Every structure is written in C-alpha cells, then in structure tokens.
Amino acid sequence: MQDSELIENILNGKTQYFEVLIDKYQPAVFLTAIGFVHVKEDAEDIVQEVFVKVYQSLAGFKGDASFSTWLYRITVNVSLNHLNRNKFRLLIGFTDNLLHHENRYSEDLNPADEIIGNENARIIRKAIDSLPDKQRTAFVLSKYEDMPQKQIAEILQVTEGAVEQLLQRAKQSLQKKLKHLVGK
Amino acid sequence: MKTQELLDKLIDAEKNIVPDSELKKKILTETTEQQHKHYVLWPKLAIAASIAIVFMLGVKLGGKFNVHEAAYSSIVIDDNKIENLDFYSDAVYE
Known part of the structure; x- marks a missing residue:
C-alpha cells in the first residue's frame, strides 16, 4: 500500500x-x-x-x-x-x-564496544557527537541509512552540493580527531 | 584508511542493534493515551469557564448595589451619641 x-x-x-x-x-x-x-x-x-x-x-x-x-x-x-x-x-x-x-555506554549495552574496544568506541562516538548539527545529520543519514545525497538534500532542504560539502567537512573533522587512534 | 575502518566498524555494529520487540506496542499505547488526554480536556475547560462566568456575574451584581448617602449615614453609629458613653470615657470623667 x-x-x-x-x-x-x-x-x-x-x-x-x-x-x-x-x-x-x-x-x-x-x-x-x-x-x-x-x-x-x-x-x-x-x-x-x-x-x-x-x-x-x-x-x-x-x-x-x-x-x-x-x-x-x-x-x-x-x-x-x-x-x-x-x-x-x-x-x-x-x-x-x-x-x-x-x-x-557500558559494554553490555553496545556491541560496538566489543568489536573495536570500549575506549576506541567512546572516542569515535565523541568525535561524531562533536560535529555541528548539519554535518552530523548529513553524516548519520549517509552512513547509517546509506541515503543518497539527493534525498539528504531534500530532508535538510539544501542543495546536493551543500550536502557534499557537509559530508566532506564531517569526514575531514573526524579524520583529524581520530588520527591518533590509527596504529593502535 | 584505518580511521575509516574504525568508523565503519562502529557504524556497522550500531546498525545491528535491534529495538525492543514491545516498542510498537508502547507507541500505540501512547498514541491512544494522547488521544484520550485531548478529549478529557473539554470538561476541565467547561468548569473553568463556568467559574469565570459566575465570578463575573457576581462582580457585576455587586457593582449594581449603590448605598444612598443618607441611608449610609443612618447606619453609621457615632460612638459619642451612644447613651451614657460618658461614664466609660476618660476624657469626660471627673
């Protein structure tokens, strides 16, 4: 229906x-x-x-x-x-x-902690949570919902180009905040 | 990119979290309660409006009562005119 x-x-x-x-x-x-x-x-x-x-x-x-x-x-x-x-x-x-x-955020409640470690999971979540609202929204819709940029743009009421920028900035911000985890 | 791998692992793990099976029931219960709250509001509004109307009627009714000056003065008692009050007053006692 x-x-x-x-x-x-x-x-x-x-x-x-x-x-x-x-x-x-x-x-x-x-x-x-x-x-x-x-x-x-x-x-x-x-x-x-x-x-x-x-x-x-x-x-x-x-x-x-x-x-x-x-x-x-x-x-x-x-x-x-x-x-x-x-x-x-x-x-x-x-x-x-x-x-x-x-x-x-204890291990019993989130399976991610078992896979990548409690401390790493906490740091990654903190990095995602520190993104500005629009970047975070675009990131969540893109990564969790596998949503195309066009649909994200409709939801956020912005252009597709703006969505691409938001995602790029989110990616750069996260890489910067998480680079110290690399190699651990 | 190792950072991306870590991110992807966290996201994939969180995507596998399953909500409680009773969640739909909770949603339906709450929407029914919200609907019921909406209907129950009307009696309260009616009672509040009735009280307000009675109050306003009382104020208007009270405002219509005007005591005439002469009638007013007749019901005001001048203590000095009460008979034998002198016996009880320090000012005139001798």
Whole structure:
C-alpha cells in the first residue's frame, strides 16, 4: 500500500493502518536515532516520540514533500532536541563515570564496544557527537541509512552540493580527531 | 584508511542493534493515551469557564448595589451619641 493511501485511511479513522505505517518505517527511524544517540534505550524513546508526533500532525501533512522525507525531518529534529535536553544528563553520566558507577555506554549495552574496544568506541562516538548539527545529520543519514545525497538534500532542504560539502567537512573533522587512534 | 575502518566498524555494529520487540506496542499505547488526554480536556475547560462566568456575574451584581448617602449615614453609629458613653470615657470623667 502506498503511503498516501495509508495516510488517507488513518485520517478517515482507520487507525489500524497506523500500525502498518509503524511496521514500515520503525526500522529506519530507529537506525537514524541510533546514529545520533548510540544508545538503544534513548533511540527507542526517540522512535516513540517521533511516531506520536507523526500521529498528532498527520492531518497537517500537506504532501509537498514525500511522507518519508517529512518523517526523516521529524526524526532528525526529535533526535537533536533529545540530545540538547540530555546535555545535563550526559554531564551527570560523566560524573558517574568518575565515581565508577554504571553508565549507559557500558559494554553490555553496545556491541560496538566489543568489536573495536570500549575506549576506541567512546572516542569515535565523541568525535561524531562533536560535529555541528548539519554535518552530523548529513553524516548519520549517509552512513547509517546509506541515503543518497539527493534525498539528504531534500530532508535538510539544501542543495546536493551543500550536502557534499557537509559530508566532506564531517569526514575531514573526524579524520583529524581520530588520527591518533590509527596504529593502535 | 584505518580511521575509516574504525568508523565503519562502529557504524556497522550500531546498525545491528535491534529495538525492543514491545516498542510498537508502547507507541500505540501512547498514541491512544494522547488521544484520550485531548478529549478529557473539554470538561476541565467547561468548569473553568463556568467559574469565570459566575465570578463575573457576581462582580457585576455587586457593582449594581449603590448605598444612598443618607441611608449610609443612618447606619453609621457615632460612638459619642451612644447613651451614657460618658461614664466609660476618660476624657469626660471627673
């Protein structure tokens, strides 16, 4: 079923079609969220918030852009808002680290740590998280969603050339920050 | 490029993280709750509006009550005119 048909059915009160929408897009929304927050529980919170917003705003969806573009925009905004809200919580988490308390970046929660080492994973995540919002968004959509530049441009509402620049700068920034890891 | 390899490994590992199987259920529960909250708001608004209307009616009604000057003066008691008050006042005691 096409997205437009799904939306029409949902707006006509056939709310069971919202479940179909969730099944179709939840994996992609979760993947984007993981790219921003790196923690399963936080990503799940974001997915929940995104679909609630979608449900509440569906009547206002005009169809100027495709539904998936609209959905990705909401996902990016919710993810960035989540990060801003939790900046204080991250500071607490850092303090907990100093006191040797368990934190959400422990090995049990993220398989990446087992593959490349806890410390390396932490440094790489920190480098990705330090990118400016637009660079980070372009990076996440490109690397986590394997999204073409054209689609990223639609989501960010910039030109394809701008997306290419964002990705180049993100790549250079990450290489600079991570070069000391090379050879370890 | 070793840096790229490290990045790719981290990204590939994170891409394999699977969300909780109950996540869809949580989403549907929350959207239902949000819908319910929207409907429950109306009774509260109606009660608040009723209180505001009653209050305003009371203020308007109170404003209509004007005591005439003479009538006002008749109900104000001058302590000095109370009979035998002199016995209780230091000023006139001898």
